[in-house]
Amino acid sequence: MADKDLALMAHLMRRAGFGATREELEAYxxxxxxxxxxxxxxxxxxxxxDDTLFCRYYxxxxxxxxxxxxxxxxxxxxxxxxxRPLEEKMALFWHHVFATGWHKSExxxxxxxxxxxxxxxxxxDMRTILLDLSRDPAMLxxxxxxxxxxxxxxxxxxRELLELFSMGVGNxxxxxxxxxxxxxxxxxxxxxxxxxxxxxxxxxxxxxEGDHDDSEKTFLGHTGRFNGEDIIDIVVQQxxxxxxxxxxxxxxxxxxxxxxxxxxxxxxQDPEAIEAMCQAxxxxxxxxxxxxxxLFNSASFKAARFKRVKSPTELIAGTIRLxxxxxxxEPGLHDLATASTAMGQFLHNAPTVEGWHTGKEWIDGGTLTxxxxxxxxxxxxxxKPGIQDMIQRLRAQGPAVAPETFVDTCLDLMGxxxxxxxxxxxxxxxxxxxxxxxxxxxxxxDASAARVGRMLQLIVATQEYxxx
Amino acid sequence: xxxxxxxxxxxxxxxxGGNDFMNTIIPYTNGIYHDxxxxxxxxxxxxxxxxxxxxxxxxxxxxxxxxxxxxxxxIQGIGYPNSNRSHFRGMDIWHTCEPDxxxxxxxxxxxxxxxxxxxxxxxxxxxxxxxxxxAMAKAGVPVTSVGNLDNYGMMTSIQQDQERLESLEIFKEMxxxxxxxxxxxxxxxxxGLDVLKGSDVIKKAPQTYRSTVDYPDNPIAKSLRDVARxxxxxxxxxxxxxxxxxxxxxxxxxxxxxxxxxxLSSALYAFMQDLWExxxxxxxxxxVFTEFGRRVKDNGSGTDHGSGGGAFLIGERIxxxxxxxYPSLDPSQQEHxxxxxxHVDYRGVYSTLLEQWLxxxxxxxxxxxxxxxQPFAA
Numbered sequence: 001m002a003d004k005d006l007a008l009m010a011h012l013m014r015r016a017g018f019g020a021t022r023e024e025l026e027a028y029x030x031x032x033x034x035x036x037x038x039x040x041x042x043x044x045x046x047x048x049x050d051d052t053l054f055c056r057y058y059x060x061x062x063x064x065x066x067x068x069x070x071x072x073x074x075x076x077x078x079x080x081x082x083x084r085p086l087e088e089k090m091a092l093f094w095h096h097v098f099a100t101g102w103h104k105s106e107x108x109x110x111x112x113x114x115x116x117x118x119x120x121x122x123x124x125d126m127r128t129i130l131l132d133l134s135r136d137p138a139m140l141x142x143x144x145x146x147x148x149x150x151x152x153x154x155x156x157x158x159r160e161l162l163e164l165f166s167m168g169v170g171n172x173x174x175x176x177x178x179x180x181x182x183x184x185x186x187x188x189x190x191x192x193x194x195x196x197x198x199x200x201x202x203x204x205x206x207x208x209e210g211d212h213d214d215s216e217k218t219f220l221g222h223t224g225r226f227n228g229e230d231i232i233d234i235v236v237q238q239x240x241x242x243x244x245x246x247x248x249x250x251x252x253x254x255x256x257x258x259x260x261x262x263x264x265x266x267x268x269q270d271p272e273a274i275e276a277m278c279q280a281x282x283x284x285x286x287x288x289x290x291x292x293x294x295l296f297n298s299a300s301f302k303a304a305r306f307k308r309v310k311s312p313t314e315l316i317a318g319t320i321r322l323x324x325x326x327x328x329x330e331p332g333l334h335d336l337a338t339a340s341t342a343m344g345q346f347l348h349n350a351p352t353v354e355g356w357h358t359g360k361e362w363i364d365g366g367t368l369t370x371x372x373x374x375x376x377x378x379x380x381x382x383x384k385p386g387i388q389d390m391i392q393r394l395r396a397q398g399p400a401v402a403p404e405t406f407v408d409t410c411l412d413l414m415g416x417x418x419x420x421x422x423x424x425x426x427x428x429x430x431x432x433x434x435x436x437x438x439x440x441x442x443x444x445x446d447a448s449a450a451r452v453g454r455m456l457q458l459i460v461a462t463q464e465y466x467x468x
Numbered sequence: 469x470x471x472x473x474x475x476x477x478x479x480x481x482x483x484x485g486g487n488d489f490m491n492t493i494i495p496y497t498n499g500i501y502h503d504x505x506x507x508x509x510x511x512x513x514x515x516x517x518x519x520x521x522x523x524x525x526x527x528x529x530x531x532x533x534x535x536x537x538x539x540x541x542x543i544q545g546i547g548y549p550n551s552n553r554s555h556f557r558g559m560d561i562w563h564t565c566e567p568d569x570x571x572x573x574x575x576x577x578x579x580x581x582x583x584x585x586x587x588x589x590x591x592x593x594x595x596x597x598x599x600x601x602x603a604m605a606k607a608g609v610p611v612t613s614v615g616n617l618d619n620y621g622m623m624t625s626i627q628q629d630q631e632r633l634e635s636l637e638i639f640k641e642m643x644x645x646x647x648x649x650x651x652x653x654x655x656x657x658x659x660g661l662d663v664l665k666g667s668d669v670i671k672k673a674p675q676t677y678r679s680t681v682d683y684p685d686n687p688i689a690k691s692l693r694d695v696a697r698x699x700x701x702x703x704x705x706x707x708x709x710x711x712x713x714x715x716x717x718x719x720x721x722x723x724x725x726x727x728x729x730x731x732l733s734s735a736l737y738a739f740m741q742d743l744w745e746x747x748x749x750x751x752x753x754x755x756v757f758t759e760f761g762r763r764v765k766d767n768g769s770g771t772d773h774g775s776g777g778g779a780f781l782i783g784e785r786i787x788x789x790x791x792x793x794y795p796s797l798d799p800s801q802q803e804h805x806x807x808x809x810x811h812v813d814y815r816g817v818y819s820t821l822l823e824q825w826l827x828x829x830x831x832x833x834x835x836x837x838x839x840x841x842q843p844f845a846a
Binding site for chain 1: 557560570571572590595600602607610611612613621622623624625626631634635638639641642643644646649651652653655656657659660662663666
C-alpha cells in the first residue's frame with residue numbers, strides 16, 4: 001500500500017503539475033515535501049523544455065503557421081514533458097482567468113505568444129502580470145482595446161480588467177470603468193500584413209500617444225492624468241484584488257468553487273485559506289510565488305484530495321504521463337488535442353471572456369463519454385512503458401498475486417486513487433472473476449498482463465477518476 | 469406540433485466554413501457576377517436555370533430536382549446586421565442568437581428545454597459528430613452526441629463483444645448512485661447512467677433499419693443516413709444536428725466547392741428518397757445554413773469571407789420557391805463596398821421554424837421579435 005507521503009506527493013503533483021510517474025514520486029518523497037514545493041515555485045532551477053526536437057518532427061514550432069490543432073497539441077506535449085510543471089500549470093491557470101480565444105482574431109500565433117508571456121511571468125507579481133496582459137495583442141484585440149480611442153472610448157477592456165481580471169464586481173463604479181477605459185486609450189497593436197495570401201506575421205503592442213486621452217481622471221478615489229500603468233498601480237493596491245485572485249487560485253488548485261458570477265453571493269468555502277493567501281500577497285507586494293507557497297504548504301490544500309473535477313487538459317496530460325507515451329514527438333499527438341476539444345477544452349480558444357466553466361460543468365453526456373473512452377483507449381495497449389512498469393511492480397509482489405492485492409496495487413500505482421464502495425466492489429468482482437494473477441509461464445504472463453490492462457481500463461472509467 | 473399524428477422533427481444541416489452562396493444559386497445573367505469572378509465564376513451556359521436570372525450550380529442537379537418538385541425554399545440574402553466576418557464569431561452568432569455578447573447557451577438547447585422540460589428522453593436532441601455544437605448546448609439539457617452510430621457509447625474501443633458487455637455491466641455498478649456522496653457525484657453517476665441508457669436505446673436504430681436507397685459515399689450523406697435511421701426507429705428525437713465541413717474556400721475554390729455542393733445535393737436527395745420510401749417525409753423539415761456568404765470578387769484562387777449568404781428549407785411540407793430577394797451585386801449597394809447585403813434576418817427563419825413547425829414560442833429563444841416567412845404548405 002502507498003504510504004502517506006507518497007499519496008500526498010501524488011496530490012501535489014496532480015495539482016501543481018500534470019501528475020507524475022511512480023518513479024518520479026519516489027524521488028520526490030525522498031527529497032521532502034517542502035523542498036519539492038520550492039522546486040516547483042522556482043522553475044528556473046530546471047532546464048527549459050527543448051523544443052527543437054519537436055519542431056523537427058512537427059514543422060510548425062519555428063514558423064508561425066496557423067495550425068490551431070497542432071498548436072494545441074504542442075502545448076499538451078509541453079505539459080507531458082516539461083521539467084517545470086508549475087510553470088506550465090500557471091500558464092494554464094492564467095489562460096483560465098484571462099480567457100482569450102483565437103476564434104475572434106483567427107490569429108492562433110498571437111494566442112501562442114500570450115501563453116509564452118504567462119509562462120514567463122505567471123509566478124511573478126500582479127503588477128507585472130496585469131501590465132503584460134494589457135499590452136498583449138491577442139487580449140487587446142479580443143476585448144476591442146484597439147477600438148478604444150481618445151475620441152470615442154470603448155469600455156470593453158477597462159470593464160473586464162476590473163470585473164474578471166482583478167477585483168470582481170461590486171468593488172468599483174461604472175464611472176471607474178469609464179475612466180479606466182479612458183486611461184487605456186492609445187493602447188493598441190500594430191496590424192500585421194493581412195492574412196491572405198502572405199500567411200501570418202506576429203502582431204506587437206503599440207502605444208499611440210496621439211490617440212491617448214491624457215486628461216484628468218478619477219479612479220477609485222484617486223485623481224490624476226492617469227495612463228494605463230497608473231490604473232494597474234491602483235488596482236493591485238486594492239484589497240479586492242488579492243481576494244479575487246486567491247479565490248481563483250483556490251478554485252484551480254484546491255477545490256471546485258461555484259462559477260465566478262456567483263462569487264458575489266456565495267462566500268468562499270474556506271475563508272481562512274483565502275485570507276492566508278491575501279496576507280502573503282500584501283507582504284510580498286503582490287507576488288504569486290508567495291501566495292502559492294502558502295497555499296501548497298497549508299493543511300487545507302493537503303487535505304483536499306480529489307475535490308476537483310479534472311479539466312480535459314488535466315485528464316489527458318495526466319493519463320498520458322501515466323502510460324508513458326508521447327515522451328518523444330511520436331505521431332498521433334494531434335489526436336490528444338482533438339480529444340480535448342471534444343471534451344470541451346480547446347486550448348488557446350476560450351469560449352468567452354468568462355473562460356471555461358469548471359467543476360461539474362465540464363461534464364455532460366457527450367463529454368463524459370469522450371473522457372471515459374479516451375482514457376479506456378489509452379489503457380488498451382499493455383506494451384506502453386508506463387503500463388509495463390506497473391506490470392513489473394505487480395509481478396514483484398510474488399509468483400501469485402491474490403485478487404484483492406491485484407486491485408489494491410493497481411489503484412495504488414494509478415494514483416494512489418481512492419474508490420467509493422460501489423466502484424471498489426465492482427473492481428473486486430472483476431479481479432476475483434479471473435482468480436490469482438500468475439506470471440510463471442509466458443502464457444500466464446501474457447494473460448495476466450491482459451487482465452491488468454482491463455483492470456486499468458475499468459479504473460479509468462470510474463467516476464473517481466474524473467476527480468484530481 | 470403534430471403532423472399527421474407524428475411529432476414534427478427538425479434537421480439542421482450546418483455548412484461549416486461559409487458556403488459561397490453566389491456560386492450555389494448563381495445570378496448567371498448578371499455581368500457584374502462574371503466580371504467579379506474571373507477565376508471561380510461559373511459560365512452562364514453551364515448553370516441549371518431556375519428562372520431568367522438565377523440558376524443552380526451545375527453540380528447540384530439533384531437539389532434542383534427537389535426544387536422542381538417544389539420541396540425547396542431558397543432563402544436569399546440571409547444574415548444579421550453588422551456582419552462579423554470571423555467564422556467562429558459568425559457561427560456563434562448563428563448558434564446563440566446573440567450578435568453582441570458571447571454566451572454559452574444555444575438556440576436549439578433552449579428549444580430542447582421547451583420540447584422536453586422534464587428531460588425525460590436523452591434522445592430528444594441528437595447531434596452527429598464529435599463534441600456538442602453550441603447551438604445544442606444548455607446547462608441541464610441532455611443531448612446525445614453521436615460520433616459513430618454503429619459503434620456508439622461507453623468503452624467502444626473494447627473490441628471483443630463479451631469483454632465489452634462485461635465492462636459495461638461493471639460500469640453500471642461503478643456508477644450506481646451512492647448515498648451521501650454529494651451533488652457532484654450524484655450528477656456524475658446520473659450522467660453516466662444516462663449515456664448507457666441512450667446508447668442502449670439508440671443501438672436499435674441500426675438494427676431495425678432497412679432501405680433500398682443507395683446513399684452516396686460522402687460524409688454528409690453518412691450523417692443524413694444516420695438521421696434517417698434514428699428517425700425511423702421512433703426514439704422521440706425532435707431535433708437532429710449534422711455538419712458538412714470544408715466550405716472555407718479562400719483557395720482552390722474551383723475544385724473544392726463543386727465537389728462540396730455535389731455531395732450536399734446528392735446526400736439531400738438520397739435522404740428525401742429514404743423518407744419517402746418509409747412514408748416518413750411529412751413530419752421532417754430540414755434547415756441548411758452557413759455562417760456567412762463569401763466576397764463578391766474572387767481573389768484569383770477562391771473567395772474571402774463575406775456576408776449576406778443563403779439558406780435552404782427543404783421538406784415535404786415546404787412550399788418551394790424563392791424567398792427574400794437576391795442581394796444586389798451593384799457595388800454601390802454592397803456592405804463595406806464588397807459584400808452582399810442581407811434582407812432576411814436569420815432569427816426570423818429560426819422564429820418561423822420554432823413557431824410554425826416545432827410549436828415553441830420564439831421570442832425568448834431568439835431574443836426578440838423578427839419577421840417570419842410563410843414557407844409551409846397548409
